[in-house]
Amino acid sequence: MSAKKPTIPPPAQRNVRRTPLPWEHPKSREEEAEVDQRLRAIMQDPSYLEADSDVAFLHTDAVRGARIQLDYLKAELVLAAHGIERTIVVFGSTRLREPDTASRELDAARRAMAARPADTACARALRLAEHRLALSPYYMVGHQLGQLVGNAGNPRLAVLTGGGPGAMEAVNRGAFDAGAPSVGLNIRLPREQYPNPYITPGLCLQFHYFAMRKLHFVKRAAALVALPGGYGTLDELFCALTLIQTRKSAPIPIVLIGQAYWQKVFNVDFLVDTGSIDEEDRELFWYAESAEEAWNGILAWHRQNGSALLDEPANQPTRQP
Template identity: 55%
Template structure:
């Protein structure tokens, strides 16, 4: 009886969290003294890729069968970090990567003109010059996108930097928008995509707010999760992809409508004829009003504010429904 009472009375100190006084048997490898081959056999077992932890085994994560897990990770990393950074609302800016700053575009035109003068019969050079001149004419939109980024970046008010410019993180029009926002002292986001040839982010994205996605689909989702407006500058296939997908989501009310502004009426009127689509009966008249045109930075910003005022919605109010 006394022995039982002693055991109950004994109150040991808490055990250490990080180590034991005596190691468990499985924490000690079989020694060479017990089996001369043991150390080499253990080394070979532990060196096998199959011994890696699943989340540390890159080869395993890249297997086709793990696509579901990769899709989840592609979404979740950016989502968690954007939430941690307090990024609640965005103005999304798309546009061509091939449209540089005006002085760069003009320098390319001057270079090709000199080459054409030296080789007046070279038709390929003449074609390159004609294209370069068209790019130079559109390069004015670099300054418009930069000015627009400044306007959004300066609109801190009581919300701080919770309303940010988000782009695809590349050069051209996207660089210009990120650059303007950065110059205004705002944080600004870039969503890069993993390509067979490495894509470099433009240098004006806030460090820690540039994300690289494996899948275009998850990148598209993150463009729209926080979007309060879509501003689209002249661009090519990638720009058209994002534009038409957004218009389709608004048309079908898969997402709540937001302002969609196409910058450069002359360019966009040639890229696609929305009146033709309506006349052909493949879209409805109301679908023609899902977007409109603008030319200058202040006009774009005023249009966004006016749209929200007319709908009675707050530009930075929490969304009622996020894209699925």
């Protein structure tokens, strides 16, 4: 007599059972009168939360390493998903104004000074408004640079800024007007801030740790351009110069826009003369006055370095905004 052919049972369904499992229902009230209160106390305690849902736990000092890792990883995955392999990183003052805005602020400061000629606060506000109007053409330089990069036609190359107003807004706005994606790396600060409205949605990343933000500024950087700026701009500029000086990072072109401004802020000749840096360290950056000069210099540097940014012959001009 032949053996009965085995019957293959159908696959079990992931979330369906014909018979409930014992733990799917709480202990009955007949067995434990205080079951509701006891379970509530157990399940409402933070220890019952899964680790990745326990916000208080995630913000403890012991979990700082995991938070740093996540701060790095989210940005890494987002940028990779968008196919961004190289970036033109641009820094500059958050206080840089559009020319029209700077003109209006100067007019307002003059009116206030005329109404209160002895007021020292008005006098200072007038001086600052005059300086900001003088610097406002650099907003347009940033805008033009964003357009040049955006019009370059390399989908793997994007402008990247700190995501804020002023100079950073100008660059993101230039790429926006060119119809190209651009990146903003914001940082969580004690006082609320907003990203500028020209960053590509999905490419505005907010960091908790300055260190992880700095890492992503540098990691894909094909060039660093510094418009006139203050502490934040100097921080990023000197960080990049130090990395390249020490050969911790591969060299990239560093361009300072506005020689007259930067020579007052950063006296490299003094550092060379006093032996604080070497003569060759002077060659880690150069000056430019216009967006076109900066961009063409960056392209020429990469052609000479064998790391051309664009798929074009060396003598073919890039599209202008």
